[in-house]
Structures are given as structure tokens and as C-alpha cells.
Amino acid sequence: MMDCKITIVGAGITGLACAQRLVRDGYTPLVLDKGRGIGGRIATRRVMLPDGAIGFDHGAQYLTARDRAFAAALQGLGSASAVWCDGAAEPHLVGVPGMSSLPRSLANGLDVQLGKEVTAMRAVQGGWELDLSQMRVQSHHLVITVPAPQAAALLGTDHALHSRIAKIAMAPCLTLMAALPGDAPRPFVSRVSDDHPLAWIAQNSTKPGRAGVFTTWVAQAGAEWSERHLEETPEIIAARMLPMLAEVIGVAPQSAVYASAHRWRYAQTIAPLGAPFLCSNDATLFVGGDWCLGARVEAAWLSGTAIAQAIIDQSRRL
Ligand SMILES: Cc1cc2nc3c(=O)[nH]c(=O)nc-3n(C[C@H](O)[C@H](O)[C@H](O)COP(=O)(O)OP(=O)(O)OC[C@H]3O[C@@H](n4cnc5c(N)ncnc54)[C@H](O)[C@@H]3O)c2cc1C
Structure with missing residues (x-):
């Protein structure tokens, strides 16, 4: 079992922008991506x-x-x-x-692990647990940055955020x-x-x-x-x-x-969410991506950066 403070699923621009912003404030997020290369749709x-x-x-x-x-x-x-x-x-x-x-340039200095598909996630005491094919990761904060239909599938129909994400085509x-x-x-x-x-x-x-x-x-x-x-x-x-x-x-x-x-x-x-990200009530789960604000790389970057800022602001308040 790997233990992390912040785990980001997806090394597209949303995930990388989020991680870069967090690293600037001294955090050490772990970025997991199922692909063989960094960048997702870039x-x-x-x-x-x-x-x-x-x-x-x-x-x-x-x-x-x-x-x-x-x-x-x-x-x-x-x-x-x-x-x-x-x-x-x-x-x-x-x-x-x-x-x-x-994206490769944006990933400089980040801990990005490729070939790591997250197949399931569940809330546990103190945060979230992720299933990967050969390992489990436990994390206090979890940031999901995959396309909306894949995010909805990961969260599952029982999750309170599911219906808002599943609506995004x-x-x-x-x-x-x-x-x-x-x-x-x-x-x-x-x-x-x-x-x-x-x-x-x-x-x-x-x-x-x-x-x-x-x-x-x-x-x-x-x-x-x-x-x-x-x-x-x-x-x-x-x-x-x-x-x-x-x-x-x-x-x-x-x-x-x-x-x-x-x-x-x-x-x-097709029609974006209209907000930079979604967040669970206890503010330990964040879900974002280009689909929050638009259909372009800029929307992805803005979503990832906004999630990081929300996590930073939250810990400053504690
Ligand atoms: C053909 C095409 C042309 C485009 N042209 C333009 C353009 O010209 N200009 C422009 O601004 N935008 C364009 N876009 C849109 C742009 O590519 C996206 O807006 C942006 O790259 C989205 O970034 P993202 O990080 O939100 O998502 P993604 O790039 O999709 O990143 C999500 C990442 O999550 C990973 N992932 C998914 N599921 C899992 C899982 N279960 N476990 C682990 N990892 C997972 C994926 O492998 C992927 O790397 C285009 C897109 C496409 C497909």
C-alpha cells in the first residue's frame, strides 16, 4: 500500500497544471496515468x-x-x-x-507514474483508497482529471457527484x-x-x-x-x-x-459544466478536466490550477 497526501489521476494538462501549482507551494503530489506517455489528448x-x-x-x-x-x-x-x-x-x-x-515540459520535476490505471476508488477513514492493477494507493486528497464519462464511471452511480458529471457529454x-x-x-x-x-x-x-x-x-x-x-x-x-x-x-x-x-x-x-471543478462535501475529493469549462487545453489548465488553489487555500485555513 502506498500512502500519499495528494494523488492526481490523469497526466493530461488538467492533472499536470494541478500538480505544478501544488509543487510550487511545497506539496509533493503523486500523478498516476494509465497511458504510456504524458499529456493525454495532447x-x-x-x-x-x-x-x-x-x-x-x-x-x-x-x-x-x-x-x-x-x-x-x-x-x-x-x-x-x-x-x-x-x-x-x-x-x-x-x-x-x-x-x-x-505536457512533457510541464511535467518537469513532478512525480508522474505511467502505465498505472486506476480501476476503482473508495472512501476510507482519512481519505481515499485507489485500486491499481498491481498495487493500492491511499491518499488524503484525491484529484480525478479524466474525461467526464470516465470520471463518472470511476465514482460510481452511488456517489453524490455522479449525476452532475454523467450529464456532461x-x-x-x-x-x-x-x-x-x-x-x-x-x-x-x-x-x-x-x-x-x-x-x-x-x-x-x-x-x-x-x-x-x-x-x-x-x-x-x-x-x-x-x-x-x-x-x-x-x-x-x-x-x-x-x-x-x-x-x-x-x-x-x-x-x-x-x-x-x-x-x-x-x-x-459538447456542453461544459460551467464551473472549474466539483468537490465532495468534505473537500477531500476534487473532479476536474477541460469538460468543466470548455473543450480546449486552456480550459483544462484553468480547471487543474483552480483545484490546486482550492487545496492550498483549504490547508491555509486549517
Ligand atoms: C483530436 C483532438 C483535437 C483537439 N484539438 C485541440 C486544439 O487544437 N486546441 C485545443 O486547445 N484543444 C484541442 N483538443 C482538446 C484538448 O486536447 C483537451 O481539451 C485537453 O488536452 C484535455 O486535457 P485533460 O487533462 O482535461 O484531459 P486528458 O488530456 O484526456 O487527460 C486525461 C488523462 O487521464 C488518463 N486516464 C483516464 N482514465 C484513467 C484511469 N482510470 N487511471 C489512470 N489514468 C487515466 C488518460 O490516459 C489521460 O492521460 C483536442 C482534442 C482532441 C481529442
Whole structure:
């Protein structure tokens, strides 16, 4: 049994922002994540091809900062970030050499344990007990930062917060990653489309630090198309999406040197909670995530930071 004062479930931006803020005040939170990498939905897929390695930002595409504190936090990431010139009026910030550089940089100095899935949680005397596949963790404070449907499942239907969390719907997003020869047409840097199944298409290789032999593209299907094809295998999804991308770019699908698909089951909040987090009556359990305030990385950062601040304020009052 591991004993902790504060345990955070999820090493996405919400969990990392919460942990960073706590560490600044002298706390030593433990961050657990079931994934193999840090960052959750900010992710970069690396693929080895005979001609070298390529990378795709298959989750969040770029960050925008409207909140002053969030903008300041991003500035602190230094060379891990750069502005992507994709023609947008608002600066689009990306990780360098991949989006995952951003959360990795935010995780500096934190105790993050990967490959640790929390399968159950229960209230015990003095806090919370978590079941993981090979261990148990006991913690005075517990912070859950996973997507709302997964948080509702962890809490269970009996918990007082369950009904508010279970109401938050999140739309899926099927994503295609494709590489084309370097001399293939490149008609645009990024494209948003409301009336095409591929709602977002980006020439990934135009982001700073991604130049290579191939032109890489990331295409995200809209919520409706994603919902319709959600349970298909990644191979079938890629086989459906590649011809659509090829048609938009003006190439033959067979010219792709690489194509694969990723399924994001809980990609985007449909209607957020409207508060930065939820908290149990005894203020030992906090539940947060992007879904509290919106559908963007900034919402995740604000939620995690607000949870940390609430824990800090609470202990100052004691
Ligand atoms: C395809 C796509 C494109 C996007 N594009 C943009 C964009 O361009 N700009 C933007 O600002 N935002 C974008 N977003 C949204 C953005 O990625 C999210 O708002 C943000 O990353 C959410 O962070 P989070 O920490 O709240 O959640 P997550 O990043 O989902 O982190 C939750 C973490 O919890 C872990 N976890 C889940 N269950 C358990 C468990 N039982 N035990 C242990 N760990 C667990 C997961 O592995 C994950 O790492 C996009 C999202 C997707 C999917």
C-alpha cells in the first residue's frame, strides 16, 4: 500500500497544471496515468519508416491562450513551444518538435507514474483508497482529471457527484495520420470545413521543427461522421478517411507512404459544466478536466490550477 497526501489521476494538462501549482507551494503530489506517455489528448505519434522517423500530432493541434495566467504559463515553456504560421489571426502555439513536448515540459520535476490505471476508488477513514492493477494507493486528497464519462464511471452511480458529471457529454473524433512524398501537392496549411466529413485538415509538417522527407497530414473527422464509424477498426477507419483526404489534396490515395487512424472516444466537450471543478462535501475529493469549462487545453489548465488553489487555500485555513 502506498500512502500519499495528494494523488492526481490523469497526466493530461488538467492533472499536470494541478500538480505544478501544488509543487510550487511545497506539496509533493503523486500523478498516476494509465497511458504510456504524458499529456493525454495532447499527443504525438512517432512512426519509423525506412527513410526515417516521422511524427504526427494526432490529438490537440495547437493552443490558444486568452487567459493571462495561462499565457504566462505557456511562455515559461521556452523552446518546447513555438508559433505555427497557419494563417490564423490568433497566434496558434504548438509544441516543438511535437505537441507532446508541451505536457512533457510541464511535467518537469513532478512525480508522474505511467502505465498505472486506476480501476476503482473508495472512501476510507482519512481519505481515499485507489485500486491499481498491481498495487493500492491511499491518499488524503484525491484529484480525478479524466474525461467526464470516465470520471463518472470511476465514482460510481452511488456517489453524490455522479449525476452532475454523467450529464456532461463528450463527442468522439476519428483522426487520420498520412504521409505523402515530399513533392506531392500541398494546397493549404490547414483547413476547417463544416460541410465535409473531414472537419479539420492540417499539413502537420508545416509546424515548426517537423520538416523532413515527407509531407505529413492530420485529418480529423467531424463529430457526426466519427460517431457513425466509431466502433470500426483503425484499419477500416484509415481506409475510409485516406481517399477523402487524397481527394481534397488532389493526389491518388495509393501515393501515401503511410496511413493510420486513431480513435478518440472522448475528444470534445459538447456542453461544459460551467464551473472549474466539483468537490465532495468534505473537500477531500476534487473532479476536474477541460469538460468543466470548455473543450480546449486552456480550459483544462484553468480547471487543474483552480483545484490546486482550492487545496492550498483549504490547508491555509486549517
Ligand atoms: C483530436 C483532438 C483535437 C483537439 N484539438 C485541440 C486544439 O487544437 N486546441 C485545443 O486547445 N484543444 C484541442 N483538443 C482538446 C484538448 O486536447 C483537451 O481539451 C485537453 O488536452 C484535455 O486535457 P485533460 O487533462 O482535461 O484531459 P486528458 O488530456 O484526456 O487527460 C486525461 C488523462 O487521464 C488518463 N486516464 C483516464 N482514465 C484513467 C484511469 N482510470 N487511471 C489512470 N489514468 C487515466 C488518460 O490516459 C489521460 O492521460 C483536442 C482534442 C482532441 C481529442
